[in-house]
Amino acid sequence: MDYRGRVALVTGAAGAIGTALTAELRKRGANVVGADGMTGKPWTDADLRTEPLVRLNVTDRSSVQGLVARTEAQLGPIDLLVNVAGVVSFGTAEALPEIEWDRVIDINLKGTFLACQAVIPGMKRAGFGRIVNIGSVVGKNAGNARPWLDAGEQQRAGNLAYGVSKAGVHAMTGFLAKELAAHGITANAVAPGPIATAMTTNFPEALRTLVPVGRMGTTADVVNAILFLAGRDAGFITGEVLDVNGGMWCD
Template sequence: MYSTELLSGRVALVTGGAGGIGRAVSEALAGCGAQVAAADISVADAPAAGGAAPAPIERVALDVTRRADVLRCVDDIIQRFGRLDILVNVAGVVSMGSAEHLAEQEWDRVMAINLKGTFLCCQAAMPHMRRQGFGRIVNLGSVIGKNGGNPRPWLDPREQERASNVAYGVSKAGVHIMTAFLAKELASSGVTVNAVAPGPVASAMTSNFPQSLRDLIPAGRMGSAEEVAAAVLFLAAPQSSFITGETLDVNGGIWCD
C-alpha cells in the first residue's frame, strides 16, 4: 500500500476520467496526495472531490481530438497550479467487428481519439515537464495492440463480431510505439514515458465479451479497473524514475512477451 503522501505536491491530468479505468486512476492518484484534474468530453459523471482522498479531484471538460482544446486544458492547469507532473492518457473508445465490414468513418473515429488524442495530450505536456525537469507520462495501450486480437474467427466467426477489431488494435499498437519514441526524446529531461497494456477488464463496455474468450485467460477471470490503476500508480511514482519506454502488461497471462 502506497503512502497517502507519495504524490503530495504533484499535479496530475487524467484523460478519460469519467470512464471506469479513468475514474480508478484518478482516485488512486488522489489517494496518494496528488491534485488531480479528471478530464472527459462529458464531465457529468467524472469523479469529484470527496471521500477519504487527501487531495481533491476536479472535473475538467476536454475533447482530446481537438488540439486547441488540449492546449487550453493544459494551460489552465499550469496557470492554476504552476506545474503539471503526471499525465495519464486513458481517453479512448472501443470498436467491434470484422475488418471486412469496418467503415472508413469508424476507422477515423478510433484513430482520432485513441491515437491522435493521446499524442496531442503528450505534445502539450512535454514543454512544461521539460522545463520542470520532472514528469511522468503513462499511456493506456492494450493487449489487442500486441496479439493481433483475442478472437479466433477460424473457430467461431461470432467471437470477432463481439470483440475489439483491427482499428482498435492498430490504434493501441500506435500508442505503444509512440511511448517508446517519446521516452527516448524526454529521458534526458527527467521525464519518463511508459504505457500500461490491459487485457480484458470487466466493465460496461466488456459486458458482451464472449465466454469462450474469458476461458482463455490463465488467471481465470477478467481484470479490474483498480488493478490497471495500480500499475499506473507504480509508473507514476517518483521511485520509478529508471523505468521508461516500457509497456507493462496487466492481462492475467493472456499474452506474455
C-alpha cells in the same frame, strides 16, 4: 507511494479506470485535473483547484493545450499525465466503415498524442515528468478472436480499429521515452487485457476462459500498475509497455 504536491492530468477520467485512478491519486495527496469528453464542466469556466471533472475534446489541439496552460497557471507544472481517454470499437477489416476507423484513431491515438505533446514543454522546464498511456493487449496480439476456430468470434469480438490505435499508442510511447529521457521524463504504457467494466460487458464467454489466472481484471489491477509507473522511484523504467492481462499475452 506519496503523491503529495504533485500535479496530475488524467484524460478519460469519467470512465471506470479514470474514475478509480483520479480517486486514488487524490487520496494520496495529488492535485488532479480529471478531464473527459462526455461529461463535466467546460474547463474554460472551471476553477481547476476544486472542479472534480472538466469536459475536454482530446482530438482538438487548441482545447488540449488550453487546458494544460490553465492547469499550469492554477496548480503549477503538470508532472504526471495519464492518457486513459479512449473508445472501444468492433468491426472486421472487411466490414469496418471508414467513419468508424477515423473516429477511433482520432480519439485513441491522436488524442493521446495531443495530450503528450501539450505537457512536454512544462515537464522539460521542470526537469521531471511521468507520462503513462493506456494501451491494450489487442494492440499486441492482433485481437482475441479466433476465426479459424469459430468464424462467429470474429463477428462478435473483432476490433481492428481499436487494436491498431492501441498498437500506435505502444509505438508512440517508445518514441517519447527516447526523446524525453535526457530531460528527466519517463514515458510508459499499461496494456490491460479484459477488464470488468462497461466496455467489456459483451466480452464472449469463450474468450474469458483464455485468461490463465481464471478471472477478468479489475480497475484496481490497472490503477496499481499506473501508480507504480507514475511514481518518483520508477525513474529507470521508460519505454515499457506493461502487460496487465492475467497471462493472456506474455512478452
